[in-house]
Amino acid sequence: MGMRLYDTKAQALRDFTPIVDGKVGLYVCGPTVQSSPHIGHLRSALVYDQLRRWLNFSGYDVTLVRNVTDIDDKVLQNATEHEPWWALAYRMELEFAAGYRALGVLAPTYEPRATASIQQMHAIIQRLIDNGHAYPATDGSADVYFDVRSWPSYGELTRQSIDNMEQAADADPRGKRDPRDFALWKGHKDSEAESASWPSPWGDGRPGWHIECSAMASRYLGENFDIHGGGLDLRFPHHENELAQSTAAGHGFANYWVHNGLVNVNGQKMSKSLGNSVYAADLLAQARPIVVRYYLGQAHYRSTIDYHDNALTEAEAALERIESFLRRADRRLAGTRFAGTGAESIPDEFREAMDDDLGVPQALAVLHDTIRSGNAAIDDDDLRVAAEARGQVWAMSNVLGINPLAPEWEQAGENDSHDVLAALVTRLIDAREHARAGRDFAAADRIRDDLAAAGITVEDTPTGAHWSIDG
Numbered sequence: 010m011g012m013r014l015y016d017t018k019a020q021a022l023r024d025f026t027p028i029v030d031g032k033v034g035l036y037v038c039g040p041t042v043q044s045s046p047h048i049g050h051l052r053s054a055l056v057y058d059q060l061r062r063w064l065n066f067s068g069y070d071v072t073l074v075r076n077v078t079d080i081d082d083k084v085l086q087n088a089t090e091h092e093p094w095w096a097l098a099y100r101m102e103l104e105f106a107a108g109y110r111a112l113g114v115l116a117p118t119y120e121p122r123a124t125a126s127i128q129q130m131h132a133i134i135q136r137l138i139d140n141g142h143a144y145p146a147t148d149g150s151a152d153v154y155f156d157v158r159s160w161p162s163y164g165e166l167t168r169q170s171i172d173n174m175e176q177a178a179d180a181d182p183r184g185k186r187d188p189r190d191f192a193l194w195k196g197h198k199d200s201e202a203e204s205a206s207w208p209s210p211w212g213d214g215r216p217g218w219h220i221e222c223s224a225m226a227s228r229y230l231g232e233n234f235d236i237h238g239g240g241l242d243l244r245f246p247h248h249e250n251e252l253a254q255s256t257a258a259g260h261g262f263a264n265y266w267v268h269n270g271l272v273n274v275n276g277q278k279m280s281k282s283l284g285n286s287v288y289a290a291d292l293l294a295q296a297r298p299i300v301v302r303y304y305l306g307q308a309h310y311r312s313t314i315d316y317h318d319n320a321l322t323e324a325e326a327a328l329e330r331i332e333s334f335l336r337r338a339d340r341r342l343a344g345t346r347f348a349g350t351g352a353e354s355i356p357d358e359f360r361e362a363m364d365d366d367l368g369v370p371q372a373l374a375v376l377h378d379t380i381r382s383g384n385a386a387i388d389d390d391d392l393r394v395a396a397e398a399r400g401q402v403w404a405m406s407n408v409l410g411i412n413p414l415a416p417e418w419e420q421a422g423e424n425d426s427h428d429v430l431a432a433l434v435t436r437l438i439d440a441r442e443h444a445r446a447g448r449d450f451a452a453a454d455r456i457r458d459d460l461a462a463a464g465i466t467v468e469d470t471p472t473g474a475h476w477s478i479d480g
């Protein structure tokens with residue numbers, strides 16, 4: 010039996026069949042690098058890391074492309090006089106990379122930046138103009154819009170009819186045929202940095218967000234590829250628009266659409282205005298990175314996670330059960346004929362759970378059952394069964410990336426995780442100083458409060474801000 014995945018477009022579980030036998034092309038929407046990574050970003054990257062590891066384990070050669078949206082409205086908005094948009098984008102890209110690496114998220118096969126695929130975006134836009142699905146704005150703005158009324162299947166991903174859809178707020182509606190038409194190309198505005206402008210057949214400007222992903226996906230995975238992933242919040246308008254413009258340009262695009270659930274904080278949606286964001290740095294200050302990985306990865310990928318204080322405690326205990334069983338088994342088996350012989354194999358129930366739409370909660374239940382029976386076998390001196398359980402626990406926790414004794418975590422010793430934490434906290438403190446320099450005291454206080462909630466105290470001294478972990 011192979012794998013099945015919940016396809017958002019079909020709204021059903023579907024057997025997974027790759028386009029090319031033995032290979033999988035997986036495109037995941039990466040971050041818009043406008044501000045620090047938060048818990049939702051980490052979860053999304055982790056979900057596709059689990060999927061990729063499982064596909065790899067199942068024998069597929071996976072090409073994972075996760076982009077960096079380094080040009081977008083929000084990146085331009087958050088740039089300052091002292092930090093141009095491209096410097097901000099790169100600083101944030103480094104933060105995201107540090108957060109992903111800390112959690113053991115394997116690097117994507119390719120990680121393209123949007124600004125390096127402008128030509129590929131132009132080619133798709135030109136094709137859409139040529140075949141009547143896009144048009145340059147009539148108001149002299151140099152914008153180019155997708156003509157939603159020209160594409161009868163527009164709305165198919167989220168099953169909406171055009172008349173009930175929200176208007177696209179991405180550009181001035183004056184130049185649009187329909188207020189729902191969305192921007193493929195955005196003409197340069199005098200208020201925006203010169204450096205955020207590229208020449209195009211329709212006038213200088215920059216790409217719309219959606220066309221970036223369409224161009225990068227087809228450039229690196231081909232016009233038809235296997236799986237497109239991203240957070241549930243990206244279904245509309247982002248993915249609906251990606252799908253419309255790519256298929257209208259003649260691309261087969263994604264065969265499966267996979268969406269991961271979001272992370273709430275104390276029952277509320279995370280938002281800038283509520284000031285309840287939980288940053289990567291906050292989490293990594295509270296627990297070892299492997300604990301954070303266990304916590305964010307234990308729920309089913311489509312469910313919502315509700316983060317609350319002490320949320321990591323249970324994950325810490327679960328991980329300790331894995332670690333102490335592996336150490337106990339190794340101690341007991343040392344010097345016996347079972348030492349090191351526990352074949353590293355995956356129980357069938359674990360495989361079935363993972364094949365069933367990446368059923369990590371059920372897979373973890375198998376893992377913990379195996380630990381229980383392994384411990385019982387050690388109690389009974391049944392070393393053959395103990396060795397078998399040890400091999401299985403080792404293999405299962407490796408596939409999930411949560412084997413505390415695996416080299417990937419042993420290398421990430423105390424010093425290393427402290428370095429990552431220090432880098433992330435330092436950047437938050439920089440952001441706070443930026444906010445204060447810009448007299449945005451509310452934002453500055455929010456960052457300080459977030460850090461305080463994570464047990465990090467920031468002290469302002471004549472030589473700058475210093476931080477320490479409470480207790």
Ligand SMILES: [Zn+2]
Pocket residue numbers: 037038039222239247
């Ligand atoms: Zn995208």
